[in-house]
Amino acid sequence: MKFLGDRPPYDLTYNDVFMAPSRSSVSSRLDVDLTTPDGVGTTIPLVVANMTAISGRRMAETVARRGAIAVLPQDIPERAMRETVAYVKSRHTVYETAVTVHADEPVSNVLALIGKRAHRTAVVIDDQRAPIGLVTERQSRQVDRFATVGEVMTRELFTVKDGDDLSSVFDALTDHHFELAPVVQDDALAGVLTRQGILRSTIYQPALDGKGQLRIGVAIGINGDVRSKAAAALYAGADVLVVDTAHGHQDKMIDALGVVRAVRDEIEGELGTRVPIAAGNVVTPDGARDLATAGADIIKVGVGPGAMCTTRMMTGVGRPQFTAVLECASAATDLGASVWADGGVKYPRDVALALAAGAGSVMIGSWFAGTWESPGDLNTDADGRLFKESFGMASARAVSGRTQARGAFDRARSALFEEGISSSRMFLDPARPGVEDLIDSIIAGVRSSFTYAGARNIEEFRERALVGVQSASGYDEGRPRETSW
Numbered sequence: 001m002k003f004l005g006d007r008p009p010y011d012l013t014y015n016d017v018f019m020a021p022s023r024s025s026v027s028s029r030l031d032v033d034l035t036t037p038d039g040v041g042t043t044i045p046l047v048v049a050n051m052t053a054i055s056g057r058r059m060a061e062t063v064a065r066r067g068a069i070a071v072l073p074q075d076i077p078e079r080a081m082r083e084t085v086a087y088v089k090s091r092h093t094v095y096e097t098a099v100t101v102h103a104d105e106p107v108s109n110v111l112a113l114i115g116k117r118a119h120r121t122a123v124v125i126d127d128q129r130a131p132i133g134l135v136t137e138r139q140s141r142q143v144d145r146f147a148t149v150g151e152v153m154t155r156e157l158f159t160v161k162d163g164d165d166l167s168s169v170f171d172a173l174t175d176h177h178f179e180l181a182p183v184v185q186d187d188a189l190a191g192v193l194t195r196q197g198i199l200r201s202t203i204y205q206p207a208l209d210g211k212g213q214l215r216i217g218v219a220i221g222i223n224g225d226v227r228s229k230a231a232a233a234l235y236a237g238a239d240v241l242v243v244d245t246a247h248g249h250q251d252k253m254i255d256a257l258g259v260v261r262a263v264r265d266e267i268e269g270e271l272g273t274r275v276p277i278a279a280g281n282v283v284t285p286d287g288a289r290d291l292a293t294a295g296a297d298i299i300k301v302g303v304g305p306g307a308m309c310t311t312r313m314m315t316g317v318g319r320p321q322f323t324a325v326l327e328c329a330s331a332a333t334d335l336g337a338s339v340w341a342d343g344g345v346k347y348p349r350d351v352a353l354a355l356a357a358g359a360g361s362v363m364i365g366s367w368f369a370g371t372w373e374s375p376g377d378l379n380t381d382a383d384g385r386l387f388k389e390s391f392g393m394a395s396a397r398a399v400s401g402r403t404q405a406r407g408a409f410d411r412a413r414s415a416l417f418e419e420g421i422s423s424s425r426m427f428l429d430p431a432r433p434g435v436e437d438l439i440d441s442i443i444a445g446v447r448s449s450f451t452y453a454g455a456r457n458i459e460e461f462r463e464r465a466l467v468g469v470q471s472a473s474g475y476d477e478g479r480p481r482e483t484s485w
């Protein structure tokens with residue numbers, strides 16, 4: 001990356017910078033390869049943050065199908081972690097998981113489940129899991145909520161067989177004006193195909209492990225029995241281990257990394273794969289170097305930019321994210337490590353700028369909280385807008401959950417040190433209510449950004465990007481105006 005003009009003597013964040021176009025020989029945005037160079041096996045440079053309100057099994061399978069990876073938070077019990085990893089690994093890599101109900105269930109069950117996935121239609125199955133009908137949210141709302149699914153469902157079904165050609169399925173769905181087709185394998189439901197899903201599977205490559213299963217990451221903290229937590233995650237099938245704490249540049253982190261690296265290396269042969277270790281968070285080259293030297297393959301960068309994060313207001317500590325990524329990436333690269341830019345991403349441009357600064361991938365939390373796939377319950381505000389509740393991992397709410405095993409006094413004392421918001425409303429964007437809609441928009445923006453820079457891949461982009469510094473009005477000029485001024 002080069003600065004257009006002199007690099008200013010102060011630190012910069014995403015809003016402070018812009019990219020100028022360069023002469024390009026990349027003639028199509030589809031010629032851009034967004035495979036990450038960080039060794040995690042993702043085909044687009046996006047990681048879902050290890051936050052309880054954001055990263056669960058539906059989020060993980062959905063993003064992995066499109067080439068990204070989600071990291072499970074360190075707060076969940078070990079058994080839940082194992083079950084979630086196994087569930088994600090059991091999912092089909094092309095067909096989406098259906099919302100299923102039985103004909104004798106009340107429609108209130110449909111209404112409770114339908115908001116959990118993007119396709120807004122439940123498949124009605126019989127006791128052998130064969131699809132016998134479809135039921136939509138609208139059909140369920142038109143009747144008393146104790147009416148049964150069988151009373152309202154559509155019995156006219158267009159099903160496809162496992163292995164059918166996807167473009168023919170797309171054409172058939174279009175001809176019949178159907179949005180969704182159940183896929184049947186050995187007479188049982190194997191998943192669903194939607195027109196949008198089919199299109200997406202021609203644009204994205206799923207993030208697959210050595211066994212051809214969807215990838216998922218697992219976070220472990222630096223407290224407690226780090227060795228056994230790391231071993232449990234590795235044996236469960238985690239594809240990346242994330243050693244994560246607020247202040248990553250501390251002795252306890254360096255010690256934890258030594259332990260995690262040792263256990264990873266010990267069981268590498270048994271697992272038949274070397275699982276990369278990500279560690280953070282830091283914002284200085286010294287921090288990045290210390291973690292890389294202690295065994296991190298990926299350095300997680302960002303103190304204070306997160307939307308749920310109050311660290312900078314509480315402590316004055318942190319660093320504007322663009323400069324933090326730029327400097328840490330340079331230090332990490334010298335030691336053969338990569339960087340994940342973590343936090344503060346609100347627009348596709350921020351992802352592009354993080355990659356220009358040298359990130360191998362970009363971690364997103366709060367932006368993805370307001371989607372069908374985040375784990376929270378769907379709520380409606382007084383104006384009828386859909387939202388989910390989100391909270392920070394250092395909020396009193398998260399700390400109280402994480403420290404349940406401790407005594408009441410200890411828990412209350414820990415909660416005094418909160419550095420995050422305990423409750424926020426993340427609204428679903430009516431135009432992009434699913435995480436895949438957000439991924440589409442991010443990836444479209446980033447691909448376009450690459451062609452403006454004349455870059456075919458992430459390495460070329462970070463070399464060629466031409467970055468300038470702008471004023472607040474320069475940034476404001478770039479915003480679209482939805483009403484006249």
Ligand SMILES: NC(=O)C1=CN([C@@H]2O[C@H](COP(=O)(O)OP(=O)(O)OC[C@H]3O[C@@H](n4cnc5c(N)ncnc54)[C@H](OP(=O)(O)O)[C@@H]3O)[C@@H](O)[C@H]2O)C=CC1
Binds near residue numbers: 393
């Ligand atoms: N990127 C960011 O800006 C931040 C991210 N987070 C996220 O919140 C989650 C929880 O992290 P965390 O609060 O570290 O909790 P952890 O449960 O990981 O505990 C952190 C450990 O570090 C010690 N510690 C020492 N100094 C600090 C400090 N300044 N801030 C916090 N802990 C410190 C704590 O001891 P003691 O409690 O006795 O001090 C404790 O033993 C993580 O997912 C983390 O990524 C949290 C804050 C900032």
Ligand SMILES: Nc1nc2c(ncn2[C@@H]2O[C@H](COP(=O)(O)O)[C@@H](O)[C@H]2O)c(=O)[nH]1
Binds near residue numbers: 050308311344395421
């Ligand atoms: N200081 C805090 N940082 C937090 C907290 N919870 C999460 N985080 C960090 O934010 C990013 C995600 O950023 P976002 O802008 O995309 O939401 C996450 O990965 C953590 O590093 C918190 O309670 N306090």
Ligand SMILES: [K+]
Binds near residue numbers: 306307
């Ligand atoms: K913040």
